[in-house]
Amino acid sequence: xxxxxxxxxxxxxxxxxxxxxxxxxxxxxxxxxxxxxxxxxxxxxxxxxxxxxxxxxxxxxxxxxxxxxxxxxxxxx
Amino acid sequence: xxxxxxxxxxxxxxxxxxxxxxxxxxxxxxxxxxxxxxxxxxxxxxxxxxxxxxxxxxxxxxxxxxxxxxxxxxxxxxxxxxxxxxxxxxxxxxxxxxxxxxxxxxxxxxxxxxxxxxxxxxxxxxxxxxxxxxxxxxxxxxxxxxxxxxxxxxxxxxxxxxxxxxxxxxxxxxxxxxxxxxxxxxxxxxxxxxxxxxxxxxxxxxxxxxxxxxxxxxxxxxxxxxxxxxxxxxxxxxxxxxxxxxxxxxxxxxxxxxxxxxxxxxxxxxxxxxxxxxxxxxxxxxxxxxxxxxxxxxxxxxxxxxxxxxxxxxxxxxxxxxxxxxxxxxxxxxxxxxxxxxxxxxxxxxxxxxxxxxxxxxxxxxxxxxxxxxxxxxxxxxxxxxxxxxxxxxxxxxxxxxxxxxxxxxxxxxxxxxxxxxxxxxxxxxxxxxxxxxxxxxxxxxxxxxxxxxxxxxxxxxxxxxxxxxxxxxxxxxxxxxxxxxxxxxxxxxxxxxxxxxxxxxxxxxxxxxxxxxxxxxxxxxxxxxxxxxxxxxxxxxxxxxxxxxxxxxxxxxxxxxxxxxxxxxxxxxxxxxxxxxxxxxxxxxxxxxxxxxxxxxxxxxxxxxxxxxxxxxxxxxxxxxxxxxxxxxxxxxxxxxxx
Numbered sequence: 208x209x210x211x212x213x214x215x216x217x218x219x220x221x222x223x224x225x226x227x228x229x230x231x232x233x234x235x236x237x238x239x240x241x242x243x244x245x246x247x248x249x250x251x252x253x254x255x256x257x258x259x260x261x262x263x264x265x266x267x268x269x270x271x272x273x274x275x276x277x278x279x280x281x282x283x284x
Numbered sequence: 285x286x287x288x289x290x291x292x293x294x295x296x297x298x299x300x301x302x303x304x305x306x307x308x309x310x311x312x313x314x315x316x317x318x319x320x321x322x323x324x325x326x327x328x329x330x331x332x333x334x335x336x337x338x339x340x341x342x343x344x345x346x347x348x349x350x351x352x353x354x355x356x357x358x359x360x361x362x363x364x365x366x367x368x369x370x371x372x373x374x375x376x377x378x379x380x381x382x383x384x385x386x387x388x389x390x391x392x393x394x395x396x397x398x399x400x401x402x403x404x405x406x407x408x409x410x411x412x413x414x415x416x417x418x419x420x421x422x423x424x425x426x427x428x429x430x431x432x433x434x435x436x437x438x439x440x441x442x443x444x445x446x447x448x449x450x451x452x453x454x455x456x457x458x459x460x461x462x463x464x465x466x467x468x469x470x471x472x473x474x475x476x477x478x479x480x481x482x483x484x485x486x487x488x489x490x491x492x493x494x495x496x497x498x499x500x501x502x503x504x505x506x507x508x509x510x511x512x513x514x515x516x517x518x519x520x521x522x523x524x525x526x527x528x529x530x531x532x533x534x535x536x537x538x539x540x541x542x543x544x545x546x547x548x549x550x551x552x553x554x555x556x557x558x559x560x561x562x563x564x565x566x567x568x569x570x571x572x573x574x575x576x577x578x579x580x581x582x583x584x585x586x587x588x589x590x591x592x593x594x595x596x597x598x599x600x601x602x603x604x605x606x607x608x609x610x611x612x613x614x615x616x617x618x619x620x621x622x623x624x625x626x627x628x629x630x631x632x633x634x635x636x637x638x639x640x641x642x643x644x645x646x647x648x649x650x651x652x653x654x655x656x657x658x659x660x661x662x663x664x665x666x667x668x669x670x671x672x673x674x675x676x677x678x679x680x681x682x683x684x685x686x687x688x689x690x691x692x693x694x695x696x697x698x699x700x701x702x703x704x705x706x707x708x709x710x711x712x713x714x715x716x717x718x719x720x721x722x723x724x725x726x727x728x729x730x731x732x733x734x735x736x737x738x739x740x741x742x743x744x745x746x747x748x749x750x751x752x753x754x755x756x757x758x759x760x761x762x763x764x765x766x767x768x769x770x771x772x773x774x775x776x777x778x779x780x781x782x783x784x785x786x787x788x789x790x791x792x793x794x795x796x797x798x799x800x801x802x803x804x805x806x807x808x809x810x811x812x813x814x815x816x817x818x819x820x821x822x823x824x825x826x827x828x829x830x831x832x833x834x835x836x837x838x839x840x841x842x843x844x845x846x847x848x849x850x851x852x853x854x855x856x857x858x859x860x861x862x863x864x865x866x867x868x869x870x871x872x873x874x875x876x877x878x879x880x881x882x883x884x885x886x887x888x889x890x891x892x893x894x895x896x897x898x899x900x901x902x903x904x905x906x907x908x909x910x911x912x913x914x915x916x917x918x919x920x921x922x923x924x925x926x927x928x
Contacts, residue, residue: 217554217559254780257890261786261890276571279553280779280819281556281564281568281779
């Protein structure tokens with residue numbers, strides 16, 4: 208499946224293109240964890256993931272055309 | 285009596301063990317409580333009506349029960365101010381209070397709280413700020429200043445160590461906050477720290493702020509107007525003593541442990557707040573569809589990438605600026621190098637970007653940054669300023685507000701109008717005189733109070749309650765009216781701290797919101813900043829147990845708080861605030877949100893179709909608070925907390 212990824216702040220170092228927005232092709236049955244693995248984001252790096260603007264876990268399944276947003280935990284204020 | 289002849293007289297210590305005499309404002313002697321640590325044990329009381337200044341001892345039982353800062357603020361407000369008084373009358377008091385960790389080496393021990401009856405809402409105002417002024421105040425040997433009465437002439441308060449005097453501020457009246465800071469440090473000590481009002485506070489603009497250290501703001505609820513109503517231009521302070529610690533070695537070990545935790549966690553990944561300031565938060569709100577846009581008509585702003593943190597860093601950032609003892613450094617020193625909005629200063633923060641940016645449909649970062657600078661210099665709360673202009677824009681766009689009243693077109697996205705209206709508001713000129721009353725009074729004047737995005741008369745922060753149910757509950761039940769800083773559910777609903785729970789769920793939110801409101805009260809009372817405390821000084825669960833705060837407090841003060849006892853202090857502060865509101869006539873009917881939030885489904889984005897389920901949350905919330913169905917603390921709950 209092909210998904211769209213937006214990645215922010217210091218997580219951008221894991222972008223394959225260096226850009227904050229890119230497309231990613233994954234095997235079918237991919238989950239959010241597949242995205243972390245594909246981008247090489249270590250488990251120790253805490254990451255907030257949204258799929259189509261909704262909160263997601265590592266187990267959330269992806270479908271073609273999904274928009275994935277990744278950012279580090281941050282503070283409000 | 286010459287008004288500027290400053291009086292002082294002695295009040296004997298409660299502590300018979302102590303016989304350490306100290307000099308008070310004009311040479312009197314009193315006994316200092318040398319057995320107290322963390323706290324200074326002294327409160328400065330300034331009667332502006334007759335110019336009398338007293339140094340009073342802080343009761344150690346009160347100190348432990350209310351901790352400090354926000355706790356001391358509500359303690360003195362409840363004891364001394366009629367909840368029904370006119371906030372702009374001499375009967376109101378302004379309490380500036382530090383916490384026991386303010387001015388220590390504790391990470392982010394930089395905060396103070398300004399508490400008063402709010403000129404904007406008639407509810408409580410307790411507005412928090414960092415920078416360096418609060419630590420300096422603490423180092424002057426004072427936990428708090430109580431400002432009462434009304435001066436017959438413009439004055440400022442000069443605190444030089446334990447000496448204090450009122451001086452004429454005739455020559456300062458009309459100056460901006462920056463000009464005032466320059467003048468005050470010139471005529472006292474250059475390294476002194478200031479907290480002052482600008483023209484907005486002088487003119488009792490109901491959304492006026494108190495600005496300390498030039499650009500840090502105790503912004504919300506019109507605290508600047510309360511100072512202006514007292515003819516007090518500001519406070520300038522020079523401290524000359526370190527905060528005494530109960531167990532200096534234990535404090536050092538504890539402090540090092542928590543600072544090292546922070547260093548370890550951020551070694552390979554610098555905190556987003558340091559890299560891009562709070563402005564990075566736009567990412568979280570925009571992607572969740574809760575970035576308030578055009579007076580909360582939408583939750584996503586098409587121009588967000590032009591105004592968010594990374595763009596700010598690229599275009600205008602000069603350097604990151606920490607407050608006293610802060611390892612994060614989220615403050616932004618910025619400069620607009622050229623163009624019609626050329627200037628320099630600090631900001632914008634996330635809340636400012638929402639209020640002066642997306643909420644007004646403005647995607648011109650230079651314009652909203654310039655409007656931020658103007659707010660700082662005139663002494664205006666950027667949140668309520670932006671939200672009030674957004675309200676005016678909607679009134680205008682819908683034909684309820686004629687162009688002739690405004691004196692210019694007022695369409696969404698007009699950055700030039702934004703900057704002009706901020707300036708007019710600070711001086712109460714033209715249409716600015718109406719904006720100076722805040723959004724609810726403005727919208728009511730034009731027959732559409734439902735277009736004011738407020739709770740208890742105070743404007744929302746930058747989070748949409750329809751897409752963030754816990755935030756809706758927090759806004760509605762906050763004692764100061766809408767505020768994100770009373771429990772800030774954005775942490776667990778949007779930003780992944782300590783974990784993320786569905787922002788659209790509502791049945792699970794009441795106990796979490798109540799718990800986080802209590803923990804925020806502890807943080808505010810201790811003199812710490814939320815940014816470090818939530819992440820590094822709690823147990824990082826949804827219970828947010830304040831383990832690290834307890835350890836720091838105990839080594840600093842020797843108060844020997846048990847965890848449950850400290851948590852109860854947080855609950856006590858929240859209940860004391862609620863009790864003050866109850867006595868002022870507030871109840872469930874005031875724990876409300878505009879009908880747009882509760883009856884108009886979100887039109888688009890991830891929260892499409894949702895409203896805020898406030899009514900469904902209020903009952904369970906009151907129940908876990910131990911309050912009646914009408915939101916009144918029960919006698920049993922008050923007795924349990926020592927408030928009955």
